Amino acid sequence: MSKAAEIEIASVSKIYGNTTAVHAISLKIPAGSYCCLLGPSGCGKTSTLRMIAGHESVSGGDILLGNKNVTDLAPAERGTAMMFQSYALFPHLDLVDNVAFSMKMKGVDKETRRAKALDMLKLMQLEPYASRRPAQLSGGQQQRVALARALITDPEALLLDEPLSALDPFLKIRMRAELKKLQTSLGITFVHVTHSQEEAMALADIIVVMNDGRIEQAAAPRTVFERPATAFVARFMGDHNVISGRATSSTPLGLSLTVPAGGTFSAPACGIPEGDPVDIAIRTDRVQIGKAAQDGLGFTGSVSNIEYRGSSVKLTATGAGIEEFTAIISDREFFEQPIKVGEAIQLSWDAGDVIVLGKAQ
The missing domain is CATH 2.40.50.100 (RNA polymerase II/Efflux pump adaptor protein, barrel-sandwich hybrid domain)
Structure with missing residues (x-):
């Protein structure tokens, strides 16, 4: 796995027409930390995540990954990987080909990419299901395939958009523990969008509470809970x-x-x-x-x-x-x-x- 990178958001804003979704926010996410962007619907957290990923353009300001300014780079050139809320798996491909897809796009030969995909499936404890298709898996297993596909690129930061929202309550709690364990063992920076206070408290080293496109507080979970900065x-x-x-x-x-x-x-x-x-x-x-x-x-x-x-x-x-x-x-x-x-x-x-x-x- 590649080295974790610090993420710095410097006066970043996002404007859609006459609407400002994100108001010139600044934030440093330490390398190797688990950061949760937390807030109600429409607060700007997903727009912020998508700007870090390169799936949304930045209206103003800069995004730095490590010492590299990635503001104008394509998603594949940034050293980040994103796991989408819908998982976005290919229904007609087996798990190996789903996980290896990005390597195929980069022209990596079949043997090398399949070996790497199997390694990722082993990491996710999905090796026995390698020849199955996504529809033959449970929700939790599909989520792990999506994680393996994001991680195969050896990203410096993994970006997760409400990754647990589709799961039932018991599975949510189990997957929470797995995400935390995975982040600790890989040592890379995780940025996770959620509207669940409980999820953020359970997972994060740093919670960033957003409201109306602004950061209200960015601190450790205990600080946010014991010393909230604003009403x-x-x-x-x-x-x-x-x-x-x-x-x-x-x-x-x-x-x-x-x-x-x-x-x-x-x-x-x-x-x-x-x-x-x-x-x-x-x-x-x-x-x-x-x-x-x-x-x-x-x-x-x-x-x-x-x-x-x-x-x-x-x-x-x-x-x-x-x-x-x-x-x-x-x-x-x-x-x-x-x-x-x-x-x-x-x-x-x-x-x-x-x-x-x-x-x-």
Whole structure:
């Protein structure tokens, strides 16, 4: 296998007619890392992946692979390989010929390309199926054929467009583990597009959260989860309550924030001037139930929904001008003191669990 390459995206934008799909984004993906581009539909993640691959032209900026500027190179000249969401296998060819196809296009002789294709099928544990056609395989096996076909070119980076979306939930989890193992053993750079937070958290060394053609945050999974950079990231990753209001005064804790329709809450000092908008986040699993709030660190709410989740229970409450506030508590804690919809409860949290969120750049 060839050496992994760092990928650098320098002020890259993509414009379709009057629509800007990607707004001058900059990002460095370290060599040999597993990077997930994460975000909702239409956020620009697939356009970004396709520009790295060379399947979309760049409207502005540069793409570098290692020390090489590949912005204007054809896909086959870049040192990248792409695995498409649909797998795009040839139904009339057996697995060996499917995997060897790109080598055939390059004029490699039959014996050499077949030997290399068999090596790739062995890597994917598909050697016994070498003479089968794609229709005779399961979804997970077809995916591994598509991976083998992408990897036969010895790419410096493998680009994956929602590779797990067509699989059932159990197979998804198994293939996730296989992808991670494969990336670790090959040591090449993987860039993987997904809209699943769970998938990104399970796979990535670096998660790039995108929204409306911009990067909201690019960091390790734990950082994105524990210290979301913006209100969008906190909401999209789930597991956080976001309270939006205005800075009204200074308090012993730092800052006082007032919600338009009601409550006043405390947050750490963060240099936001009085009167300016401010967003704070509190993790759902850090919310305490039944303990009176101190110093603007909580409120009394009315329970609007209860979801039993096995090991935990999700409570949603309304109050203090907040439409929806979630607490995740253990099943034991809930069933020791059951709560009903419509009941008034005290919700509180510790000062150290308040995160002041920034604005998207």
